[in-house]
Amino acid sequence: MKTNFINSAFTGITILLIAGCASMTQAPSTPPSATVRIQEWSAAYYASAAAGKGTLYYNGHRHRFTISGGGLGGAGGQKISATGKVYNLNNLSDFSGTYHGISRGLTLIEGKMHAKLTNGNGVTMYLAGETEGLASSMGAQAFEVNLTN
Numbered sequence: 001m002k003t004n005f006i007n008s009a010f011t012g013i014t015i016l017l018i019a020g021c022a023s024m025t026q027a028p029s030t031p032p033s034a035t036v037r038i039q040e041w042s043a044a045y046y047a048s049a050a051a052g053k054g055t056l057y058y059n060g061h062r063h064r065f066t067i068s069g070g071g072l073g074g075a076g077g078q079k080i081s082a083t084g085k086v087y088n089l090n091n092l093s094d095f096s097g098t099y100h101g102i103s104r105g106l107t108l109i110e111g112k113m114h115a116k117l118t119n120g121n122g123v124t125m126y127l128a129g130e131t132e133g134l135a136s137s138m139g140a141q142a143f144e145v146n147l148t149n
Helices: 002-024
Strands: 034-058 061-087 097-119 124-147
Touching: 034 124, 061 097
Parallel strands: none
Antiparallel strands: 034 061, 061 124, 097 124
16 A cells, blocks of 8 residues: 555656656747757766767857766666757857756657756757667756857
8 A cells, every 4th residue: 555655656746747847848939049959979877978069050150069968867878869949149159158957858769858958158958859779867967068160
């Protein structure tokens, strides 16, 4: 009896967390300042590490960048191909920095991911993408983003 109650409570909390993350990772309907395309590889076992590269499309120009970092929550390994919208980018120099936020995703050979990341300059990226591998993630993330050209 006690085990059923604990399992039910755990399931309920998990559903609420996933629903909360889903609403927090949706981009506003207003036009973005820029868009991004990212390719990243990650591995996790409670804590995660990730590295990748991307392209920022801003004011009619392409700008390449690197991304690296990690977070808490998750297990497995995956390749992520994501696109996203960037908000509050008023100057190109505001794009680089440390981004903090939340992400969620599930990959069973193929899957989907969503993330909302904000840096110290107020720039926010809303990402959505496809994943390949075997992994689950839901938790806090921190990434260092650096323009390379």
